[in-house]
Amino acid sequence: MISSVIFTVLLFVSVIPASLGVVLMRIFGYGPAYRVAVAWAGFVDWMCRKLCGLSFAVEGRENLPRESAIVMMKHSSSYETIMQMLLFPPQCWVLKRELIWSPFLGWGLASLQPIAINRSAGRSAVSQVVQQGKERLARGCWVIIFPEGTRMPPGETRRYGVSGTLLAQESGRLLVPVAHNAGDLWPKRGWRKRRGTVRFCIGTPVDPRGRDVREVNEEIQAWIEARVAELRHTG
Numbered sequence: 001m002i003s004s005v006i007f008t009v010l011l012f013v014s015v016i017p018a019s020l021g022v023v024l025m026r027i028f029g030y031g032p033a034y035r036v037a038v039a040w041a042g043f044v045d046w047m048c049r050k051l052c053g054l055s056f057a058v059e060g061r062e063n064l065p066r067e068s069a070i071v072m073m074k075h076s077s078s079y080e081t082i083m084q085m086l087l088f089p090p091q092c093w094v095l096k097r098e099l100i101w102s103p104f105l106g107w108g109l110a111s112l113q114p115i116a117i118n119r120s121a122g123r124s125a126v127s128q129v130v131q132q133g134k135e136r137l138a139r140g141c142w143v144i145i146f147p148e149g150t151r152m153p154p155g156e157t158r159r160y161g162v163s164g165t166l167l168a169q170e171s172g173r174l175l176v177p178v179a180h181n182a183g184d185l186w187p188k189r190g191w192r193k194r195r196g197t198v199r200f201c202i203g204t205p206v207d208p209r210g211r212d213v214r215e216v217n218e219e220i221q222a223w224i225e226a227r228v229a230e231l232r233h234t235g
C-alpha cells in the first residue's frame with residue numbers, strides 16, 4: 001500500500017514538468033511535443049513496474065493497420081489512458097473538454113490537439129468527432145476513442161457511442177477494437193494498485209463501410225466485452 005501511495009504522489013507531481021515540457025516543445029512543432037508526452041508515459045510505466053509491480057503485455061500487435069485508424073478501447077481505469085501512448089502510433093484522443101481546462105495537465109493536453117467535446121451536446125459532439133477526426137487521420141494521426149464515454153467499473157458496460165464508427169465510415173479507415181483488464185489492477189477508486197500484468201488485446205480491424213452503424217457497434221462491443229470477461233476470468 002505504501003508503494004502505491006508513493007507512486008500516486010509521484011504520478012501527480014510528474015504531470016507538472018511533463019505538461020510544461022509539452023507546452024514548451026510545441027514551439028518547435030507537434031512532433032517534439034508529442035515525444036515528450038510519450039517519454040512521460042514511459043516514465044510512468046517504469047514507476048508502475050518498480051513501485052507497484054504492475055506491468056503490461058500486448059496481444060495482437062500484428063492486427064494494427066499500416067495506415068492511421070480509429071481505436072475503440074475499453075475504458076475502466078486511468079492506466080490505459082497513459083499506456084495507450086506506448087501501444088499505438090502518434091495519436092490524438094477524444095476526451096471531455098473539461099480536462100483541458102485544468103492547470104498543467106490541461107495545458108499539455110491542449111498542446112497535443114485532442115478532440116475535446118462537450119459530452120452533453122449530443123449530435124453536435126458526434127459531428128465534431130467526425131469532422132476533426134477526419135482531419136487528424138488525413139495527416140497520419142490515429143484517433144483513440146473510449147466508446148462508453150466514461151470509465152466503467154470492471155464487469156459493467158453501457159451502449160457504445162456511434163462517433164467512432166461514423167468517423168470510420170466517412171474517412172474510409174478501419175476500426176481497431178481493444179480489450180484489457182486494467183480496471184481490475186488499477187481501480188477507479190482508491191490509491192492501491194495491484195501487482196500483476198495488464199493484458200491488452202488488439203482485435204482484428206473492422207471495416208464499417210456499407211454497413212449499419214448500430215450493427216457494427218454491437219459487433220465491436222460484443223467482442224470487447226467478451227474478451228474483457230475472459231481476461232478477468234483467466235487473470
